[in-house]
Amino acid sequence: MAVLAEWPLLLTGIAWTLALTAAAVVVGTLLGIGCAWVRGRGFGATLAPAWLQGLVGAYVELIRNTPFIVQLFFIFFGLPAAGFRLSAETASFIAMVVNLGAYATEIIRAGLEATPKGQMEAAHSLALTRSQTFVWVVLPPALKKVWPSLVSQIIIVMLGSSVCGQISTQELSYAADLIQTRTFRSFESFIVAGAIYLLLSIALRQFLNWAGAKFLFGRR
Amino acid sequence: MVDFSLWDIVRNLLLAARWTVGLSLVAFIGGGVVGMLLLMLRLGKLPGVGPVVAAYVQVFQGIPLLVQLFLAYYGLGLFGINTSPWVAAGLGLTLYASAFLTEIWRGCVEAIPRGQWEASESLALNFYEQLRYVILPQAIKIAVPPTVGFLVQVIKGTALASVIGFMELTKVGKTIANATFSPFLVFSCVAILYFVLCYPISLYAKHLERRIHVHR
Numbered sequence: 001m002a003v004l005a006e007w008p009l010l011l012t013g014i015a016w017t018l019a020l021t022a023a024a025v026v027v028g029t030l031l032g033i034g035c036a037w038v039r040g041r042g043f044g045a046t047l048a049p050a051w052l053q054g055l056v057g058a059y060v061e062l063i064r065n066t067p068f069i070v071q072l073f074f075i076f077f078g079l080p081a082a083g084f085r086l087s088a089e090t091a092s093f094i095a096m097v098v099n100l101g102a103y104a105t106e107i108i109r110a111g112l113e114a115t116p117k118g119q120m121e122a123a124h125s126l127a128l129t130r131s132q133t134f135v136w137v138v139l140p141p142a143l144k145k146v147w148p149s150l151v152s153q154i155i156i157v158m159l160g161s162s163v164c165g166q167i168s169t170q171e172l173s174y175a176a177d178l179i180q181t182r183t184f185r186s187f188e189s190f191i192v193a194g195a196i197y198l199l200l201s202i203a204l205r206q207f208l209n210w211a212g213a214k215f216l217f218g219r220r
Numbered sequence: 221m222v223d224f225s226l227w228d229i230v231r232n233l234l235l236a237a238r239w240t241v242g243l244s245l246v247a248f249i250g251g252g253v254v255g256m257l258l259l260m261l262r263l264g265k266l267p268g269v270g271p272v273v274a275a276y277v278q279v280f281q282g283i284p285l286l287v288q289l290f291l292a293y294y295g296l297g298l299f300g301i302n303t304s305p306w307v308a309a310g311l312g313l314t315l316y317a318s319a320f321l322t323e324i325w326r327g328c329v330e331a332i333p334r335g336q337w338e339a340s341e342s343l344a345l346n347f348y349e350q351l352r353y354v355i356l357p358q359a360i361k362i363a364v365p366p367t368v369g370f371l372v373q374v375i376k377g378t379a380l381a382s383v384i385g386f387m388e389l390t391k392v393g394k395t396i397a398n399a400t401f402s403p404f405l406v407f408s409c410v411a412i413l414y415f416v417l418c419y420p421i422s423l424y425a426k427h428l429e430r431r432i433h434v435h436r
Contacts, residue, residue: 065372065418066411067379070390074411077394077403155282162284166383173286186294194283194291201282 002183003192013175021158024096032104039105040112063102069163071095076167092164100157107149111142144217151208155201172196224400230409236392237413243378243388246310248371251317258322280319286380288312293384309381317374328363329355369425372418389413
């Protein structure tokens with residue numbers, strides 16, 4: 001098949017898709033944890049000042065209620081006009097981090113708010129500081145609780161990265177588009193890309209479920 | 221060079237937002253109808269149908285909407301149908317919405333205790349009567365908030381129809397940005413318009429969800 005003959009392009013595309021996703025997941029989840037800490041209530045009174053809470057709230061709602069492609073265009077086309085010139089890859093990465101960060105905030109916050117009060121009191125009576133309590137007592141079980149939702153969101157972000165091809169990031173859907181212009185086999189190109197995405201999303205879900213159980217939450 | 225005032229930009233974007241709303245409604249209603257049919261097929265317990273519907277859901281949830289739209293666009297052409305962006309975007313988004321809605325609703329039906337099925341069966345209700353008088357009235361109650369929430373996903377999804385040439389909010393925004401050389405301003409306006417469309421719906425969905433939990 002003419003499309004599969006272009007396998008080096010497809011492989012590059014897969015590599016970019018996975019690399020962007022992996023980088024965005026790590027940074028985006030950290031951003032989400034930070035924002036969830038600012039936004040969350042129910043694990044002691046929040047320490048964050050009101051203006052910061054307002055800012056994070058606005059960020060989360062703004063991102064969750066606008067399309068990813070518009071966020072991407074704003075960062076790639078809009079920001080240079082304001083003086084920040086970014087490469088397509090950097091813009092894609094930033095857009096994915098910002099996007100995942102907002103969704104992860106809400107997911108992780110739900111986990112944090114489900115922490116029983118006794119946990120905090122126990123930590124407090126052991127003379128742990130507030131930040132120690134958060135990192136060692138509140139956060140791990142909260143992440144464990146919301147891990148399935150987080151995995152689903154990570155897969156949505158991986159699939160969403162296909163949009164980054166629109167600003168010429170060389171990920172998988174960009175590769176499909178390129179193959180299409182070379183071979184004139186439009187439908188076949190996107191069928192192949194679609195099948196690869198499907199396999200990637202199934203494999204990624206399996207991997208994250210396995211990794212979550214084995215490395216992140218399995219030891220207790 | 222022609223000068224564009226802010227009002228020119230906003231007016232054109234508002235006109236384009238009509239198409240975003242129109243396409244969202246087509247996809248949401250079409251997706252609802254197809255999703256409901258799929259749900260019936262799945263609940264009907266005919267041999268072999270369940271896995272097929274499950275595979276359908278997996279395929280549409282595991283492939284990016286962008287690729288689905290390209291497939292609808294080029295695929296319709298393959299069958300000799302003269303594809304307008306309207307048809308391709310409407311079809312692509314309908315199928316996408318149907319997969320998600322059928323999965324959401326299946327979850328809601330499964331949340332109804334098994335005893336309800338058994339009790340209604342012991343009253344000699346047939347499958348249709350069971351659904352109509354016992355299961356669906358209870359399931360719809362819990363299905364409304366996530367369904368309203370999914371409408372936001374559909375509205376955001378229509379932004380991707382811009383890549384197959386559908387002149388909705390995002391596409392018009394890009395065109396205006398190219399014409400005016402002020403992408404920062406234009407894409408800010410586009411984002412604000414999407415926010416104005418989606419945020420009230422998000423709030424409403426959250427409100428509905430809270431009301432359900434109060435009743436429990």
